[in-house]
Amino acid sequence: MRAVVLLLLEVNLACAGTHSLKYFFTAVSGDIDFPEFTIVGLVDEEQFIYFDSNMKKVVPKTEWMKQKEGADYWDTQSQLAAGTHQVFRNNIQVAKEKFNHSTGVHTFQLTYGCEWDDQTGATDGFRQEGYDGEDFMSLDLKEMRWISPVQQGFSTQNKWNNNRAYLEGRKHYFSTECIEWLQKYVEYRKSSLEKTVSPQVSLLQKSSSSSVSCHATGFYPSGVTISWMRNGQEHHTDVDLSETLPNEDRTFQKTSTITVTPDELKKNQYSCVVKHQGETIRKIQTEKEIRTNRGERKYLFGFETLVFATSGILSMHNQLVTLQRERKT
Structure with a gap:
């Protein structure tokens, strides 16, 4: 995957037996007229939560999440998201320094998640980071090591690979915690998936x-x-x-x-x-x-x-592309 692209244009149902939980984080710096930080969460490719730095709160995007979780859950998630926003502000500044960028529009993106097969019990996970539309860092869970395809990421790669406690923490999250959350959300979603609605x-x-x-x-x-x-x-x-x-x-x-x-x-x-x-x-x-x-x-x-909803997403993406092209020319 060459980039972590936040274009979620359609709702697809997961294949029988296989379920997934994915999160997309996007931070943008520069002169922009849309939120500088967003989080989108997906269960089986269906968006179920959303956060942006303008609204400053996590909101449900499905009826089953509205029904299953109460105010305490949303307050906690909103506080965590606000803290993550500050972390990403720092991340994008660090990335800009590594790439010697001081002006213009820049993006720092993170996607991570896990998969679970309810037939075989098999699990898997992934985590990737990107800067300005290019891969910056990824976690190889099989080899339990961080990999950067660019020189600017080598120092971070080596630092994280030498931190065994951090690696073990990531391994535990993707093999256990992420799967538990996924199973919980799948159970929430189950009742709505099983309903039949006539045309x-x-x-x-x-x-x-x-x-x-x-x-x-x-x-x-x-x-x-x-x-x-x-x-x-x-x-x-x-x-x-x-x-x-x-x-x-x-x-x-x-x-x-x-x-x-x-x-x-x-x-x-x-x-x-x-x-x-x-x-x-x-x-x-x-x-x-x-x-x-x-x-x-x-x-x-x-x-x-x-169409109108997806046009808004495309418009935001096109603005980023245009601004980045202007920066490069």
Whole structure:
């Protein structure tokens, strides 16, 4: 991995049996208009906590964390995060001195975490640090040693490798403490993962002469099939099936679009069939069932919200890239 990049653009569910806990810390120095320090935590690739130096508190990003942890937990985590913010302020200054940087925008990033296979019991961990988008230091847990790919990190590498107590502490954290926290959070998350939510299905059309979309949204888990029937027979001609997309609330949406002429629609009966977790929903393509412009706009909201949210992250990243390019020119 060439860099620790804090771009979390989608929600993915972990493979059966394998679970992960990951944290991303990012400190930024220079003339910026966004938080100089952020923390993002993920369980099975789902963001569950967030902290930044502007809001000065750790907040839950999932309903299961809101329900399972009380005020004491969030107060403690916020105090720890505030202390870590000060540590990273120092870290980025030390890194700037090592690289002989005195002006411009610079970043210091840390990612670490652990994995646990609930079938085999196998565990693993990782820790990597980066400066200005390049690897600076990593921990090899198998060899129990720190490794730096750049000369500026050699002195820190040697210092940490000679500190056996520090190495043993890291080994204990990744093999025991991190796994215990992961197992705790997985148990918290279990109830929400096991729930089944049925899709809401709508037929959408911009105008009487345009294609018709069968849109299923709000369903969980993500496995769903959408097919078209013509006079009771499966129909595959002029059908376009989209990818399954995540909604903000961790449910999913999927669309299948069919192109038929108004004349064909009058002469034949077309219907959309959605199957999810043993449930079958059928929508017959009639004037009563089809929603036009105003209804179509409504179903797009979940996707548009996702796009706007990720655009904000991309905008922040692009600002960093632009400022760093300006520094180098």
